[in-house]
Amino acid sequence: MNKFAYVDCKTVDETLAQLGPDATIKAGGIDLLDLMKDGIVAPPKLVNIRNVSSLRGITAAPDGLRIGPLSTLTEISVHPEVQLRYAALSDAAGHAATPQVRNMATLGGNIMQRPRCWYFRSTDFDCKKKGGTSQDCHAHEGENQYHAVINNGTCAMVHPSSTAVPLLAMNAEVELTSKRGKRTVPMSGFYVPPEKSLINETVVQPGEIITSIFVPAPEPGTRSAYQKYGEKESFDWPLADAGVVLVMAGQHCRQARVVLGVAAPTPMRATAAEAVLTGKTIDEATARAAAKAAMQEATPLSQNGYKTQLFQTAIYRTVLLAAGQMQRDPSAIG
């Protein structure tokens, strides 16, 4: 790891005063230390926000859930109100990484993770995401079994955040604070696809920090679920994951939001699947048709065609799980 100066901040104002061109924010530090140990980033100054107490805590109010960005994944997964009314978020937080990582990793850090693509994470490759001169994405001609199957033409990375999947499905909002003030960004506009920017994965600007994540209260009849699939049944990065929010009247689906993680470079709404589910009675055939529709736009690479099938399984089973027609899949990660 490179040498760096370290500043411990106790308040948001102290943090903002420390931010500058040389400074990098550190919360749980899991992804940042990983990137530093691999030599992908070498920040001269770390601004520690772990002790900013105003950024902690989960508050359930009638209008929704306010989550301090320093809440750990464990705290989110065991919170009774999150388990009860925001089940997909509780599931995603509770099945990310390992118990030890979940005890340390924060929600803000989880949605701010950098890509896991091995060409990005290796100093041996001049990936254009790191400002390299390579014209093409190395994954296109190289090892691409874990890469994107949708919108993978510019860069085939996938975003690794599990919690971003339910947050997008639940229409969450991220509050960003800088010296200029606050702004609120919906999750649907939080991530930046590679064709818009290769360098930035999110709209968070230098000098800004996440100060709150708000999840609006589900309307009556809402049910949600999240499941992820990987090579192992114990902890693993997902090969396919799905977050499903259904607004139900009995078995009739009034509204559906289906979000896929690790399918495209950013977590994405599967609008074709949502169209199949909306206004229908949820049963196995509808769930299967929705899963198939979601993968119509897939353009798999040389080694990841299997992911289109895996996504169909993930969507099918998670729709039925959300509708209360299937148990949690024992072969899903968890």
Add this chain to the structure above:
Amino acid sequence: MADEHKSTFSRRGFLKGAGVAAATTAVESANALAREAQAAAQPDPTLGPGALPVKLRINGQDHAVTIEPRYTLAETLRNNVGLTGTKVVCDRGSCSACTVWLDNVPALACMTLAIDATGREITTIEGLATGDTMHQVQAAFVKHDALQCGFCTPGMIMSCAALLERNPNPRLADVKHAVSGNLCRCGTYPKVFAATLEVAQQRQQTAGLVGLTTGKEA
């Protein structure tokens, strides 16, 4: 305060006898002095990048170490404090061999900066035993032969002992979940599960006996 007083005094002197340009310069120097005084009251909070003294509370004892901010807790425990029971295997948070407790919660020493552990209770594998008497989970690991090469064992025991602290009556699935991050390439998992469940059973029986002798069962 003395500086402010002096600068005010000298500014008055200038204003009486000198032109506007000189007065402006004097105001600026007075402001600079005030800023310096303020800076002296709030020292630069930046630490490092060189080595600095850090206090850590490990296994109930205070330790003073001199480390750079980039030192991880795992490196510091092993290299600066001499507690080599905490193992570093992957050094990337993927194997959990370096599991310690921070404020009694399992955490990864390899992905924690030592400087971030100041003010927290750090418990390592060396902190579980009482003198020469092994912790119940350690003893059960020996009895069940729940280790082979031994590299994952300290982290594995820290995970299992923490589970029993927060859940005295775990099911097999709970033990599996608790060690789901602890990689063992020798494949000792079945014996890890048996050892941990046996300690839970022993503790239940002991608690039951205590209950009987104090009449609480009735």
